[in-house]
Amino acid sequence: MSTDRNGETVGILLAGGRGERAKPITLKSPDHIRSKALIPFAGRRLVEWVVDACREQGIRRFYVVTHGLENRTQIKLLLGHGERYGVDVTYSRSRFDRYNVGSAGATLHNLEQWDLQGRALVLPVDSLFDFDLESMEAAHAERGALVTVAAVRRTADEIAGKYGVMRTDDDGLVQGFVEKPDRTRLGELFPRTTVDADVTLPTNAGMYLVDCARLRLLAREPELFRQSYQRLDWGQDLLPWLAARGLPVAAHSIGRLGDLGNVPDYLHTLGLVLDGAYEQMNRLMRRPDVASPRCWIHESSLRTKDDVTGTTLAQKIDEGSVVVGPGVRIGREVEIGPGVRLDHADIGDGAEVREGATVVRSAVGESAVVGAYAEIEDSYIGPMAEVCSERTRPARLERFSAIGDGAMLWPGSRFCGVSVYPRLRVPAMTGVPAETELKSADDILNWV
Template sequence: MDPLPIVAMGLAAGRGERVRPLTLKGTNYLRSKAVIRFMGRRIIHWQLNWLGEQGVQNVLIVAKGMENRYQVKSNVGYQYQDIGIYYSPPILDALDTGSGDATLRNASYFGLEQPILVFPVDSLFDLDLQKMYRMFEDTNADAVVVTAETTASHILGRYGVILTDDSRRIRAFKEKPSVEELMTLANASSWEATQPLPFWMNAGVYLLRPDVVKELNESPALQVMRRERLDFGKDLLPWMVKEQFKVHTFPANDVGDLGNIPDFLETMHRVLTGKMALDWPRRPVGEPFANRAKPRVHPTATVEQSYLGVNVQIGPYAKVRNSTLADDVTVEPYAEISDSHIDEGCYIESYAHIEQSLFGVMVKVLSSADRPTVIVQYSGLGDEVTVEPGVRLEGAIVDPRTHVYGDKVVEFG
């Protein structure tokens, strides 16, 4: 793969509100979204592997606060494979008024003279950067916005859509369109008729020319906006389109959003079923412990379409479907896990029923035949949570190191 003459800039300054409790290490102590684990690998490692395979040689991590900056540093350092890693200086933290402002400010601070690829640290991408860069050069675009194909139902009430001309140049943004507006955009006579039709939304990845970045940094109008807020998608891009900058789109093959529990699990499911192409973790296990370190699944257990880490143990008659069990997870007999992501070192006792849920590390779910524990409907359990037998959690968010006592029912809280 030829080196790409760009600098990648990862935006890691957010507080991870949507994917709590996985972004909490303890009460009021945050974990960076970039270091959350997804299917055996931290998100930032997935992203750096992807960038390296595409020919990116330098990555600047834009962080904010001690948690974001130094957690990423401790997991990545200053060199990852063939990629040089750099970090935004703490002196800029207090000046940051949004993702757009942080991008411009750090580009100026580091004097970046190559095109800048901006990406979020809570998503995974199946995206051909080499092809995107060629389009960027061929069209002489000022900026390129990566788009993700989606549906009207997915957009409604949650996201905006991008409107382009035949050359894929952006002409307008439509923020959170109504049912009627989506029908008009699709030229559809009914809401049902919009469902099979493609819509395009901002995937949060941008490529900008360095001279354009310099111009944006020097703009008096943007200087005024930056005093309050300069978000990339909400402020900077609409302003650029309004001011007639050449902003084009480039479609991703797929985008996996990991920023909230339902989307996290949906992305996992697409990877498990082969609908989203990702390079699986490959970790060699040395002798003489190779056999013991492999997952041990009892012959009577059922495991379907799931990822199992090393040292996973699954007992008799347990069932695991469409799920991730990271390293050192133990599942006792007759427990059932489906459509869930169970992180390292978790212990699931017999007869527990876990469905559509997300666990941090070292979660202990106690259960028995006469008092089965049920955890369902996009529940999220932080690190080292203990759940006693007989508990039922539905859509519950449980902070790290919480002890949930027996026969308690928590619904969406």
């Protein structure tokens, strides 16, 4: 089912990154990084959503660029060769790991190894895309593009200092790239943005539809060949190189891009998904409950009794002692105590949310425990983490705090924008500055 035989687009998943920005979400332990592809998201691993979204649009053959033993093993244990997902999956060879320097370099080396000739959709595994492949393919063919860049249109205020901007002509072909300009620079390059705040500009979403055969020929040019063995990134290096030489690079707008590379972006994207802003996720996720729009509660959790009142979640919802929604997903066999309020929250399989707790705009991982009367807002709690809390000493997490896998917080903790690495035992602490990372017992001692 490759493009060589039937003209279909294949998928190339760039999964070799270390996920440094997303710590502690990507950490299984303080010294063991989980592949970005395996970030838990809305009840599954992120790469599973990516594969399903592409398969839904006709992609049946995937090529995965991995890097190193742990990264390769983790992804292969999950995806296998695609049997569970109704697709074929092939992995990059380990001997190419040393050449997988940069996203574009990894792509070029593996295009040659896999002998791909037709179209390929190249995309990372730490983002969530809402896109229409058929319309992207049509635009790619109409413009005779070597590469078509998936673009998300954003206002100048959204762009400033965070996103790269593409300068395009009337035909949608890219004339140049501006890497993360500040607000002043944007006003100089795009004067309309200074007088109309609603003007949007195309930004690079990090997903590319490529003509493999033509790109492979270009990769043999001495300058590009040399750079591909040093450091070659798609956005910073390859695309500007192509545009500067007048090669046809097109921009095509897609619906949405959700970056999951850090805790704030992860939670923002999760909230949009739970609100129904991603059309593809709406189709891929199980239909929400009819009685509670935009809520997904597994039937096993509705039947689960708490250890305080002995009543089921269904009973507590009916009597009003538990408030759920909108925008809430509750996985399998979750125990919810009386007096709990959940709003725009994702609760993983086997988790426990004790009596009186509040979880708002947050994610609670599989088998994690949120203690009694805890207040969790805009925060991430990893699998098997425990936030101990009591009525007289409630714990409070807010403003993008993140608790790593298996960590434990004692009652009375107050964290605002603090990250706790996996498996740490943290005494009750307050006043820790935002953006502090508690990585070890020594870090904890510095603040006790």
